[in-house]
Structures are given as structure tokens and as C-alpha cells.
Amino acid sequence: MNPPAERGCNERVSTRAGRSARAQRRPRPALRSPVPARRGGAPRQPFPSVPAPAPQPSPAERRRVLMAAAGLLALLLALPGAPSPGARWTLPPPSNVRHSVDVRHCQLTVRWDPPKPGINHTCALSYETVVWTDGKDDNSREYDVKRSRSVTVDLGKEIVFGVRTECDKIENVHGDLFNITLQQKGLPGTGAINISCIWHNEQYITCSWKAGVNATQNSYNLFYGYVDQPGVQQCTNFSRDRNNFRCTFSYAKSQGTSMLRIVFEGNSEDVRPVCVSGKKFPVKLHPPSIVNISKDSNGVFLKWSKPADRKNLVYGIEIKDTATNSLENDTSDDQTSKSIGLKPNTRHTLRVRVKPKENSESIWSDWSEEAIWDDRETSDNTFNILLYIFIPFCVAVLTIILLVYLKRIKLLILPKIPDPGQVLKKMFEDQSEELQKQSTYDPVKDEQIHSLMLLEPTGNEV
Structure with a gap:
């Protein structure tokens, strides 16, 4: 038991502490402005009241809060299947991954087993698979609970198959990708x-x-x-x-x-x-054929046939000026005829090609045969017609003349050379005949006698 002096001192201290505590709990009145209101005017606005500061927790209370948070964190870490804070929970990869390739069907089949060791039963496993072809992922990702996948691949290129585990019950919890680089048959650089x-x-x-x-x-x-x-x-x-x-x-x-x-x-x-x-x-259609070309008010009206019994076609038209060798291109959407403006008094050639409109990978067909349109002056056409007629006529006349006078012309160009053997033979034959005649000639026997009468003049002739 405390002495009286000490008890009195303690009572005074406790009394002061109680009064100070009651003073702190008592609300303070709002502060008034020390400046009086102006004469004949509105009073001045008072200064805003300053709120009392919130009571700060004591160091002991802070320690208790930190210890409670640490205990809760330790409890969470002790739970099975819970990730550590600030770190990503990495699931183990699938085990016993194996694959096979069917070359004729361009098919890759991959199978695997669940990861080892197993995961808590609260995590439902699923698998994400992806195929990279020459480093590109062409929308080949799949998510499934099955432990196998068959996919068609482009053999001859670099093929990488990836698989990893995921947990459906916990968001953003998955493992690292387990990649398989496909080892293909044959030597590099020998494929088509x-x-x-x-x-x-x-x-x-x-x-x-x-x-x-x-x-x-x-x-x-x-x-x-x-x-x-x-x-x-x-x-x-x-x-x-x-x-x-x-x-x-x-x-x-x-x-x-x-x-x-x-x-x-x-x-x-x-x-x-x-x-x-x-x-x-890509689709390549057969070329169309030009059916008719005629003159109209705009230039010419070109008509062609459809190469196939289908719609949604686009046609390309090429117009060539033969005088300047200049080319113009035009198109027609799903129409087999078109009016085309041409330069007057000029010779043009036109041809058509086609391709499907809906298929972006389609290519143009071959060009059709050329159609010629020539609207130059009539005199030029008349001259050409006469020239086309005159040239064959001249050729025919010259042919007839050559056939008639061919023998004479041949003798003039190539004269006949006599055969020396025949000339000598004929000469010797003529000489032998003359010698035979001279050997058998008798001038007395062959002499002919004629009578001769001699008349003397009498002088009485006139």
C-alpha cells in the first residue's frame, strides 16, 4: 500500500490526466474572425474551422496489426496449391511427350501424360497446344482437356509443336511451354x-x-x-x-x-x-472469245462470250493503237459487252481476259484472240482493196506467160549444146558414102550421047 504523500501525488496526476482527456474529447468551438464587420456592409466571412486531427494508433497497436497480417500471410502460404505472393506459380510440364508423322497425310500426332508429380485435386488440368510453321503461329492454338492432338502440317518447313498445362480453378496459372522440334526425313535442301x-x-x-x-x-x-x-x-x-x-x-x-x-x-x-x-x-479460267465488234456512237461495241457458267466475274479489256503501239486497259464487272471509245481514223486491236471476283488469290486467264477494228479513210481502204486484187492478177498473168514461152525462154537462157560424138559419127558416115560412090563411077559408061544438028543460014531469014 502506497504512503499518503505518494497517494496524494498520484491522485493529483490522475485528476489532471482525466481533465486533459475530457478536454480532448470535448468539441472545440469554431474560430471566429478577429476582424469586426465593416460599417454599412456585410460582415466578413469567418475563417474556416480546422478539424481536429484523427487519433493516431499507438506503437503497440501497430505491432499487433503487423503481427496479425504476418500470421494471415503464413496461413495462406501453408495452404496447398496456393502461389507465393509476387511470384508466378509455374505448373510442371506434361510428361512422356511423344509424336508420330504420317507423311502421305501430312499429319502430325502428339500424345502426352499428366505432369509428374501431380497437382492438388482442386486444380482441373487443361492443355494449351500450338504449332509454329517457320516461326509463325497461323491461328493454330487450341485449349482442351484431351492429352493428344492431330494436326495437318506443311512438311518441308520448320515445324515446332508446343504444349503446356493450365489450371482452370486459378486464373493465370499455367506452366511453361514444352516444345518439340519435328525431325523430318531426308536431307536438307533436297525437297521440292x-x-x-x-x-x-x-x-x-x-x-x-x-x-x-x-x-x-x-x-x-x-x-x-x-x-x-x-x-x-x-x-x-x-x-x-x-x-x-x-x-x-x-x-x-x-x-x-x-x-x-x-x-x-x-x-x-x-x-x-x-x-x-x-x-x-488460285483459279485460272479459260480465256473468253470475242463474238462481235461493231461501230456505235461512242466508238465500237465489243461483245464476247462467257468462259464458264458462273457469276461474279471481272473482265479485263486491252485496247492497242497500232500506229503508236500505246496500250489502254479497261474492266467490266460481270458483263459480256461494253461500248468502248476509240480514236477516229486509227487501226486498233482489242482482246479480253477474265478472272473470278470473289477469290482474291485467282489469277487472270490468257488473252483471247485479237479483234481488229480499222476505221481509217475510205480511200485508203479502196486502195488497199485494189492492191489486194491487182497483185494476184499480175501474178496469174506472169505465170501464164511463163508457161507459154517457157521453152523459148529456156533455149535463150540455156542453149542446147551439140553432142560431139554424134557430130563426128555423122561426119564419118558422110565421107564413107562419098568414097563408095567414087570407087564405082565409070565416066564412059555413064556418059550420055545426044544428037546435034548443024544448020547453015540461007540468007532469007528476017
């Missing part, structure tokens, strides 16, 4: 290059390619099939010109909804197979 496939008139496809830069004297075979069908066919309409190859196979318009896969294989295991799949091939 510069591949170009064109769908002609939506009836047949022609593919052309060249041998790889590291290929030797090996040949290639082309196999084709549909992505959604298991069958594979070999292209037999095959041709080769040194290192240039070409093959054509049927592919009708009714089959155009099915995606093709085309495989270029070598006749040796050293040649790396190349796949082209899952793409639309």
Missing part, C-alpha cells in the same frame, strides 16, 4: 522448291516445281488427297524437263469445298518430303 499449283477452269489442277538445290538425279512423285478423307491418290499425268517437273490431276468444282493436301516425295529416302495443305489454290 518453287511449288506452284493452279486450278484451271475449276476442273483440274496443274502443279509445277523444281528440284531442291542439294538434290541429285532423283525424281519426284506427287500424291494428293483431301484433308477430311483418308484416301491418297498418285498423280500419273507427269512430265519432266531437266530439273523442272509438272503434274496434272482432276479436281472438279463440286470437290472445291474439300481442302486438298499435296505431297511431293522423292524416289529415294534421301529426298525430304514436302507437303502443301489446307489452302485454296
Whole structure:
């Protein structure tokens, strides 16, 4: 028990502390302005009241709050399957990842098992898969709970398959990608290059390619099939010109909804197979033919035939001025005739080509045969007509003259040279005949006698 003096001192201290505490709890009146109001005017506005400062927690209270937060954090860290704060929770990758390749079908199949060790049962596992082709991801990402995936790939290019685990119950919780770089058959640089496939008139496809830069004297075979069908066919309409190859196979318009896969294989295991799949091939239609060209008020009216029984076509028209060799191009959307303005008194040639409008990968057809339009002056045309008639007439007359006088002309140009043997023979024959005549000649026997009468004049003749 405290002495009386100390008890009195303590009572005074506690009394002062109680009064100070009551004074702190008592609200303070608002401060008034020390400046009186102006005469005849409005009173001055008082200074705004200053709020009392909020009571600050004591150091002991702060320590208690920090200890409670640390205990809660330790409890969270002790829970199974909970990520540490400030760090990303990385799930283990799938285990026993294996793959296989079906070359003829351009198909890659990858299978895997769940990660080891397993994850808490509260995390439902799913898998994200992706395929990179030459470093590009062409919308190939998939999310599924299955532990396998089959995908059509372009063999001959760099193929990387990636898979990682994800947790559906916890947001943004997943593992790192487990990547597989596909090891392909054959030697690098031996596969087909510069591949170009064109769908002609939506009836047949022609593919052309060249041998790889590291290929030797090996040949290639082309196999084709549909992505959604298991069958594979070999292209037999095959041709080769040194290192240039070409093959054509049927592919009708009714089959155009099915995606093709085309495989270029070598006749040796050293040649790396190349796949082209899952793409639309450019369409090249047959060229149209010009039906009629006639004069109208604008210039000429050109009409051509439609190359195929289809719509949404665009036509290209080429107009050439033969005098200046200048070219003009025009288009016509799904119309088989058009009025075209031309320069008067000039010779022009016109031709037409076509391509489908809806397919951006389509290419122009070959040009049609040229149609000639010549509206130069009539005198020039008359002269040309007369010239065309006169030249054949002159040729005919000269031919007749040559046929009639051919023998005489031939003798004049090539005179006949006598045969020396015949001349000498004839000369000797003539001489022998004269000698025979002289040897048998008798002048007395052959002399003829004639009577002669001699008359003497009498003088009485007149």
C-alpha cells in the first residue's frame, strides 16, 4: 500500500490526466474572425474551422496489426496449391511427350501424360497446344482437356509443336511451354522448291516445281488427297524437263469445298518430303472469245462470250493503237459487252481476259484472240482493196506467160549444146558414102550421047 504523500501525488496526476482527456474529447468551438464587420456592409466571412486531427494508433497497436497480417500471410502460404505472393506459380510440364508423322497425310500426332508429380485435386488440368510453321503461329492454338492432338502440317518447313498445362480453378496459372522440334526425313535442301499449283477452269489442277538445290538425279512423285478423307491418290499425268517437273490431276468444282493436301516425295529416302495443305489454290479460267465488234456512237461495241457458267466475274479489256503501239486497259464487272471509245481514223486491236471476283488469290486467264477494228479513210481502204486484187492478177498473168514461152525462154537462157560424138559419127558416115560412090563411077559408061544438028543460014531469014 502506497504512503499518503505518494497517494496524494498520484491522485493529483490522475485528476489532471482525466481533465486533459475530457478536454480532448470535448468539441472545440469554431474560430471566429478577429476582424469586426465593416460599417454599412456585410460582415466578413469567418475563417474556416480546422478539424481536429484523427487519433493516431499507438506503437503497440501497430505491432499487433503487423503481427496479425504476418500470421494471415503464413496461413495462406501453408495452404496447398496456393502461389507465393509476387511470384508466378509455374505448373510442371506434361510428361512422356511423344509424336508420330504420317507423311502421305501430312499429319502430325502428339500424345502426352499428366505432369509428374501431380497437382492438388482442386486444380482441373487443361492443355494449351500450338504449332509454329517457320516461326509463325497461323491461328493454330487450341485449349482442351484431351492429352493428344492431330494436326495437318506443311512438311518441308520448320515445324515446332508446343504444349503446356493450365489450371482452370486459378486464373493465370499455367506452366511453361514444352516444345518439340519435328525431325523430318531426308536431307536438307533436297525437297521440292518453287511449288506452284493452279486450278484451271475449276476442273483440274496443274502443279509445277523444281528440284531442291542439294538434290541429285532423283525424281519426284506427287500424291494428293483431301484433308477430311483418308484416301491418297498418285498423280500419273507427269512430265519432266531437266530439273523442272509438272503434274496434272482432276479436281472438279463440286470437290472445291474439300481442302486438298499435296505431297511431293522423292524416289529415294534421301529426298525430304514436302507437303502443301489446307489452302485454296488460285483459279485460272479459260480465256473468253470475242463474238462481235461493231461501230456505235461512242466508238465500237465489243461483245464476247462467257468462259464458264458462273457469276461474279471481272473482265479485263486491252485496247492497242497500232500506229503508236500505246496500250489502254479497261474492266467490266460481270458483263459480256461494253461500248468502248476509240480514236477516229486509227487501226486498233482489242482482246479480253477474265478472272473470278470473289477469290482474291485467282489469277487472270490468257488473252483471247485479237479483234481488229480499222476505221481509217475510205480511200485508203479502196486502195488497199485494189492492191489486194491487182497483185494476184499480175501474178496469174506472169505465170501464164511463163508457161507459154517457157521453152523459148529456156533455149535463150540455156542453149542446147551439140553432142560431139554424134557430130563426128555423122561426119564419118558422110565421107564413107562419098568414097563408095567414087570407087564405082565409070565416066564412059555413064556418059550420055545426044544428037546435034548443024544448020547453015540461007540468007532469007528476017
